[in-house]
Amino acid sequence: MTTTTTDLWHHYGRARGAQDHAVPDSFRWAWDQQDGPGPEVLGDLTGKTVADLGAGAARHAAHLAVHHAPNRIDAVDASPAQHSMAIALYAALAPRLHFVHAEVVAHLRANSGAYDVLYSHFGAVDFTDPRDLLPAAADALRPGGRLVFSTLAHYLSGKSAQPDVTAAEVPAKTPEGESATMHRWVLQEHVWTKVLDQAGFTGIRVEELPAGDGPRPAATLLVTAERPAT
Numbered sequence: 001m002t003t004t005t006t007d008l009w010h011h012y013g014r015a016r017g018a019q020d021h022a023v024p025d026s027f028r029w030a031w032d033q034q035d036g037p038g039p040e041v042l043g044d045l046t047g048k049t050v051a052d053l054g055a056g057a058a059r060h061a062a063h064l065a066v067h068h069a070p071n072r073i074d075a076v077d078a079s080p081a082q083h084s085m086a087i088a089l090y091a092a093l094a095p096r097l098h099f100v101h102a103e104v105v106a107h108l109r110a111n112s113g114a115y116d117v118l119y120s121h122f123g124a125v126d127f128t129d130p131r132d133l134l135p136a137a138a139d140a141l142r143p144g145g146r147l148v149f150s151t152l153a154h155y156l157s158g159k160s161a162q163p164d165v166t167a168a169e170v171p172a173k174t175p176e177g178e179s180a181t182m183h184r185w186v187l188q189e190h191v192w193t194k195v196l197d198q199a200g201f202t203g204i205r206v207e208e209l210p211a212g213d214g215p216r217p218a219a220t221l222l223v224t225a226e227r228p229a230t
Helices: 014-019 059-067 080-093 104-109 130-140 189-198
Strands: 049-053 072-077 097-101 115-121 141-152 167-173 179-185 202-209 220-226
Touching: 049 059, 049 104, 049 130, 059 072, 059 080, 059 097, 072 080, 072 104, 080 097, 104 130, 115 130, 130 141, 130 189, 189 202, 189 220
Parallel strands: 049 072, 049 115, 072 097, 115 141
Antiparallel strands: 141 220, 167 179, 202 220
16 A cells, blocks of 8 residues: 655655665664664564565665665655655665555554564654554564664653653655645653553563764664564
């Protein structure tokens, strides 16, 4: 199922995509992508089936495909522009890297028990109602499978994260450059823990990674959880 709504990610990363075609040497979970843990948080991916939820230009998925030997990694994104950019950058990595143009919840619901590992690097988990996405993610994981995601610990303005499952409207641009808004879920640690538990996850762990020194510094919540093995 592909999206038919306005592509609010049309402009994101286009300048970099035109100039930088390299597969990244690594990635970090922190907001500034300079510090903190790396892909080891995902566990050993050798021979595993993995999905990047809200993969964008698929840079993180490309890194994993090249350096961590999964059986297959699905780069899932609903944005036509991001999907096209990912293919333009990394089509040579197929079939190990597989590009999926789909709305993430619909894709997960259509792939029950298909994945060993799911992750979101400030991706679909941030921009999809967790009451829809997290149960779908639990169902799409095989027993004992792992979900990992990084998300903002607070708003970029410095305002505290939400104490319940409430989305904020954040600015975006249409493909034509007109101002628009999209929903983003910036939730406190205990809220993520509660919605993950309600979705059927166990072994929930949340680590706060400190803000770096970039132009819009923000602390990160790095969250891991498992689907029960039985």
